Amino acid sequence: MSTVSLASGRPTIADRLIRRSLATDIVLVAAGAGLTGLLAQWVIPMWPVPFSGQTLAVLLVGASLGAARxxxxxxxxxxxxxxxxPWFSDWSHGPSVVFGPTGGYIVGFIAAAALVGWLAQRQWDRKVVGAVVAFLAGSVTIYAIALPWLAVVTGFDLATTLQRGLYPFIVGDVLKALVAGAALPLSWKLVARAKR
Structure with missing residues (x-):
């Protein structure tokens, strides 16, 4: 008997913990959105783009739920x-956020979660090196959408766009990728141990 699910393809860590069904998928999708909203409040104000925990949530949500979810x-x-x-960074909300300087990051989160999830479904999240590469690829995906968006919305030239929208975040994004890259393989080991 097959179960209806939003998930497709190979199982992710969430599928090892919770049986796939439409009901559990809805809960997991909502929880992923909630986690992103929560980590968005870990913020260091900067203009025009604040430093926040959102990208860590995006990487973890993508890897744990898979591409579609x-x-x-x-x-x-x-x-x-x-x-x-009000769960964008610093409790902000509304269309002005998405159509503003940070909107490209928010749109980029969707693509990054899909990419990281797709890679996780191909078991990149089982080993630290693969997980870190997947998470760095997710970060690059965010910037590929966010930086042109930032330049258009603000009118910044290339140098200013990179100074305001990329350079201040590189170290933090590498650290987030390392944290997430260590967390997922460890989670897989703990789940395997618990299943025994």
Whole structure:
């Protein structure tokens, strides 16, 4: 008997912990959006882009839920933030955030979660090196969308866009990738041990 699920393809860490079903998928998608909203409040104010814990959440949500559920979770995060849930960084919300300088990052989160989830479904998250590479690829995906968006919205030239939207975040993003890259393989080992 097959069970309806938003997840497709190979199982992720969430699938090892909770049986796939539409009901559990809805809970996991909502929890991923909530985690992103929560970590968005770990913020160091900077202009025009603050430093926050959102990207760590994006990487973890994508890897733990897989491509489809991860992307849906981050799309839900963006949609609910636009319609008024104050969970973008520093409790902000509304269309002005998504259409402003940080909007490209929020849109990039969806693509990054999909990519990291896709890689996790191919077992990149089972070993530290693969997980770190997957998470760095997710970060690059965010910037590929966010930086052109930032330049268009602010009118910054290339040098200013990189100074305001990339350089201050590189060290933090590498650290987030290392933390997430260590957490996922460890989680897989703990789940395997618990299943025995």
């Amino acid at each position: 991860g992307a849906i979770s981050l799309a839900l995060y963006a949609l609910l933030g636009v319609i008024g849930v």
